[in-house]
Amino acid sequence: MKLALNKISFAISLIGCLFGILNGSFIIFFSYLALAGAIQLILKCDGPPVLIIPFGFQFLQVNIRSIQASFTGKSIDEYSMFGYDVEPAMLLCSACLLAILMGIAFVSRRRSGKAEISVDVSGYSYGKIVTTALILIGLGHVFDILSTLAAPSRQLFEGLAVSKWAGLFVLVWVAYRSPRFSILAIAVSVTEIGLGLGGFFGSFREPIYIVLGAILVASTRLRPSAMLLGGGAFFFMIWLASFWTYVKPDYRDFVNQGTSSQVVLVPYAERMAYLVDAASTFDGGSLELGLNKLADRIAYIEYPAVVMGRVPSIIPHAHGEQTKKAILHVLLPRLLYPNKPPLELDTVLTNQYTGLHEGFNEGTSISLGYMAELYIDYGATGALLGCLVIGLIIGFLYKQILQFNSVPSIFNVGLLMGTVLSLSVFETSLTKFIGSLLVAFITALMLQRLALPILLKLVGGRPKKHNVRHVTDAK
Numbered sequence: 001m002k003l004a005l006n007k008i009s010f011a012i013s014l015i016g017c018l019f020g021i022l023n024g025s026f027i028i029f030f031s032y033l034a035l036a037g038a039i040q041l042i043l044k045c046d047g048p049p050v051l052i053i054p055f056g057f058q059f060l061q062v063n064i065r066s067i068q069a070s071f072t073g074k075s076i077d078e079y080s081m082f083g084y085d086v087e088p089a090m091l092l093c094s095a096c097l098l099a100i101l102m103g104i105a106f107v108s109r110r111r112s113g114k115a116e117i118s119v120d121v122s123g124y125s126y127g128k129i130v131t132t133a134l135i136l137i138g139l140g141h142v143f144d145i146l147s148t149l150a151a152p153s154r155q156l157f158e159g160l161a162v163s164k165w166a167g168l169f170v171l172v173w174v175a176y177r178s179p180r181f182s183i184l185a186i187a188v189s190v191t192e193i194g195l196g197l198g199g200f201f202g203s204f205r206e207p208i209y210i211v212l213g214a215i216l217v218a219s220t221r222l223r224p225s226a227m228l229l230g231g232g233a234f235f236f237m238i239w240l241a242s243f244w245t246y247v248k249p250d251y252r253d254f255v256n257q258g259t260s261s262q263v264v265l266v267p268y269a270e271r272m273a274y275l276v277d278a279a280s281t282f283d284g285g286s287l288e289l290g291l292n293k294l295a296d297r298i299a300y301i302e303y304p305a306v307v308m309g310r311v312p313s314i315i316p317h318a319h320g321e322q323t324k325k326a327i328l329h330v331l332l333p334r335l336l337y338p339n340k341p342p343l344e345l346d347t348v349l350t351n352q353y354t355g356l357h358e359g360f361n362e363g364t365s366i367s368l369g370y371m372a373e374l375y376i377d378y379g380a381t382g383a384l385l386g387c388l389v390i391g392l393i394i395g396f397l398y399k400q401i402l403q404f405n406s407v408p409s410i411f412n413v414g415l416l417m418g419t420v421l422s423l424s425v426f427e428t429s430l431t432k433f434i435g436s437l438l439v440a441f442i443t444a445l446m447l448q449r450l451a452l453p454i455l456l457k458l459v460g461g462r463p464k465k466h467n468v469r470h471v472t473d474a475k
Helices: 002-023 026-044 052-072 087-108 126-149 151-160 162-177 179-197 205-218 224-255 268-280 284-298 302-310 321-331 346-354 370-402 409-423 430-460
Strands: none
Touching (some): 002 052, 052 409, 087 302, 126 151, 126 409, 126 430, 162 179, 162 409, 162 430, 224 268, 302 346, 302 370, 370 409, 370 430
């Protein structure tokens, strides 16, 4: 699979050159080249390429305007929502993403003379692995419920809920390797998507990401079956995201009963009935409109562009103020400091540095994104260095999870896949980005070192120490 991804990155480079020449645009060429470079950096990391999906989505959020311009012939400026030049922001944010990946690859790369980490079940039967995966999924939902009931421990339980994504990943991986578990994997995957879709925020993206990641890891070669399954899951996600974007305003008015609050006041069955009815009238014209709205929603380069246009020409740099706030907030966990004040709405900072008040309502949280906040603090060079440091930290944590050898390596990869989902959202504020990242890795380590050995012992005897490094099929 890594060899196939290597070829894909080369093809992306050629496509970028072609579109760049045809459109006479350096930024279009750079966008494709940056994506190809990102794939190369991800392939340098030890273990399977689990970073492809979260960082791929971030690159899409930064560069989707280049992709649109490639196929429409329009200039990127024609897509600007606020009248600011978005190209400098696209260049900086793409470079920052590459800096993060450089940091991860530097720390977690496979050392010379060592075989690549293999993904396996280490002698356990698939049945026992699936049983453990189902327990992890169940525990994840228990932790989700506890996060709503125990306010001081909310962050801890939200982090522990990553167990459900680890369990789903393992289940789908086993089903791809052993088709007798396919029906079970499909049923659980559809259930997770349905549960996410029926909420206020439509959290269906995560289970689809997990399914795609499991298929990617399970496929040692780019076989037709993998292409069919992965392609089907990808296009289903695009259709579902377009449908959700199209129906979201009316659906939210329905579930909050016109209160304009982010609350659910309608039973789940009625919510799903509403969505099923809406889907029955979702035709080609609706799909086109939904796709256009989805592209506008995915693109999140506008706010960094506005910030770069106003800082420091109108507003001075903050000289580390945002970073200081983020670190202090993370170092004071609510579990130990229950009276810690809630975070200020992201919209307050957005208003301060963009001056864009129109459309911002009380209770709405619109963030600048963590890279824009790093730029506010330190400028372009400082933002690049800050992202490199973030990458080095992620690489260290990545390595701790992947190289643990007291549980089957498939669980390590599943926990890692669930953890890096926190890296898939470009618009996350700096405080939330740092906090969610550290909580996700810490709770994944807790599950890996404490819970999994016990679960595996309960379902299939004492886990054995094993060497997770041995030669695998590089193709």
